Amino acid sequence: xxxxxxxxxxxxAEVVDLDQLARWMDAHQLSEGAPIEHPVPLGxxxxxxxxxxxxxxxxxxLRRPPRRPRPESDEVMRREMQVLSALAMSDVPHAGFIAGxxxxxxxxxxxxxxxxxxxxxxxxxxxxxxxxxxDLRRRMGEAIVDGAVALSRIDPNAVGLDKFGKIxxxxxxxxxxxxxxxxxxxxxEGWPGGAALPDLDAICAWLEANRPSTMQxxxxxxxYHLGNVMYRCGGPELAAIIxxxxxxxxxxxxxxxxLAATWPDPDETxxxxxxxxxxxxxxxxxxxxERYLSATGxxxxxxxxxxxxxxxxxxxxxxxxxxRACAGLTPKPVGDQLHAQAITLFNRALRRxxxxxx
Numbered sequence: 211x212x213x214x215x216x217x218x219x220x221x222x223a224e225v226v227d228l229d230q231l232a233r234w235m236d237a238h239q240l241s242e243g244a245p246i247e248h249p250v251p252l253g254x255x256x257x258x259x260x261x262x263x264x265x266x267x268x269x270x271x272l273r274r275p276p277r278r279p280r281p282e283s284d285e286v287m288r289r290e291m292q293v294l295s296a297l298a299m300s301d302v303p304h305a306g307f308i309a310g311x312x313x314x315x316x317x318x319x320x321x322x323x324x325x326x327x328x329x330x331x332x333x334x335x336x337x338x339x340x341x342x343x344x345d346l347r348r349r350m351g352e353a354i355v356d357g358a359v360a361l362s363r364i365d366p367n368a369v370g371l372d373k374f375g376k377i378x379x380x381x382x383x384x385x386x387x388x389x390x391x392x393x394x395x396x397x398x399e400g401w402p403g404g405a406a407l408p409d410l411d412a413i414c415a416w417l418e419a420n421r422p423s424t425m426q427x428x429x430x431x432x433x434y435h436l437g438n439v440m441y442r443c444g445g446p447e448l449a450a451i452i453x454x455x456x457x458x459x460x461x462x463x464x465x466x467x468x469l470a471a472t473w474p475d476p477d478e479t480x481x482x483x484x485x486x487x488x489x490x491x492x493x494x495x496x497x498x499x500e501r502y503l504s505a506t507g508x509x510x511x512x513x514x515x516x517x518x519x520x521x522x523x524x525x526x527x528x529x530x531x532x533x534r535a536c537a538g539l540t541p542k543p544v545g546d547q548l549h550a551q552a553i554t555l556f557n558r559a560l561r562r563x564x565x566x567x568x
Contacts, residue, residue: 221277222251222261227317231272232265234316238309240323241266258286258455262326270308274321278539287320288312289374290454293429294324296369302360303439303448329440329449332486337443344491349446351493352501354439357448358469359505362462364429371429375458381425384519385417388526395529400536407529408556413522416563422512425461432456433524434465435472436485456527463512466502467520470513470567471555473498477565482554496568503568514566518559525555 228246236242244266252260252271261272273290275283287310294307310322330337332350340346366374392410395401404410431438433456440449473495474484486492493501499513529552535545 220251222249222259225259225277225318226261226272226274228263230317234311235265235323240270240309241268258283258453269326270323271305271326272321272323274317275319279319284312284314284320286455287322289457291320291322292371292374293454293457294322296366296371296429297364300360300364300369302364303357303450304454305450305452327440327450327452329442331437331440333437336486336488339444340441340446341488344488346446347486347488347491348493350441351491351498353441353446353448354436354469355493355498355501356505357439357451358431358434358462358465359502361431361434361451361465362428362506366427366429366459369429371459374429375460377427377459380427380460381421384523385414385421388523389414391526392529395533398533398537398539400538401533402536407525408553408560410522410556413518413556413559413563417515417519417522420515420518422515426463426508427459428462430458430460430462430464432458432460432464432468434468437472461516462506463508463516464520464523466499466508466513467516467518468524470495470499470517471520471524471558475558478558478561499568510566510568513568514562517567518563521555521559521562525552525559528552528555 226249228249232246247264249261249263252262257276259272259274259276261274263270263272273287275287291307291310291312294304297304298307305327306325308323308325310320311317312320314320332340336347340350366372389410392404392407396403431451431454433453434451438453439451441447442449472485474482474489474492475495484492499510499517502508503510503513528548531540532545532549532552534540535542535548
């Protein structure tokens with residue numbers, strides 16, 4: 211880890227005024243009058259900041275935008291608050307929402323507090339129990355599929371998310387929306403441009419030509435993969451789905467596509483390192499897709515299209531971090547790593563266009 215990235219881990223100290231936070235908590239009757247103790251950052255500071263702390267014997271996790279927020283950062287926080295509140299009575303694993311603030315004048319940004327999650331992220335390390343048992347790891351793979359299935363069954367209208375994102379024309383605007391996102395990175399000085407990426411025109415043309423005629427509206431996570439779930443320490447079950455900043459209404463098949471985009475693919479000539487070690491025992495890519503389709507009744511043809519869309523969209527998003535790094539706005543080592551990942555995703559889309567997963 212470079213000194214620059216290590217410094218980002220401590221970014222919270224520059225932007226979180228603990229005294230002001232304590233006053234805000236007092237006003238919301240959250241352990242009022244007690245000092246905030248034992249602040250510990252969770253993860254880095256180049257993305258949204260997570261800060262765990264204690265107050266009057268209760269543990270909290272603060273979530274707020276990064277040290278260098280983007281124009282949409284406050285709105286992202288508000289959207290995450292909405293989602294976590296809406297999921298409160300559902301069987302979708304998630305961190306419990308405590309309270310939030312939409313007014314950025316309080317701490318310089320919108321933010322919220324949530325319950326800590328008792329669990330672990332498998333992409334960081336497996337506990338001895340899980341690393342020693344391939345069958346347990348297989349059930350971990352099945353559990354993340356089942357989490358996506360549970361989320362697909364949420365009716366946004368029934369949980370107060372009927373105005374959460376624009377659903378009209380959602381399917382038709384996906385390709386143009388994310389191609390425009392990539393083209394917009396030209397504003398960042400030093401970014402080499404879309405011509406340096408794999409054949410984006412071919413991907414866009416295939417997506418437009420093969421777009422499903424209809425969609426099934428629902429709630430989507432938008433960034434569903436092994437890095438964004440936590441598992442229970444004592445078994446294979448999900449403890450929580452985390453990082454809801456891309457959540458919206460749309461077709462839940464996109465979450466399956468996202469999971470497929472990040473799952474190891476044995477057909478690749480130069481496969482990337484698995485996201486979890488050891489990987490033996492986890493279901494195959496085909497088994498992941500089949501489990502989801504069997505549970506939801508969705509079609510393999512539609513799943514194929516959403517798998518390509520997810521690869522394109524995911525690549526478009528993370529290429530933005532590289533563009534910002536080229537302009538000196540984020541750490542260059544992180545940007546370079548994500549640029550390489552974006553190229554892998556676009557190349558995977560080009561290959562899978564003609565070789566469906568199942």
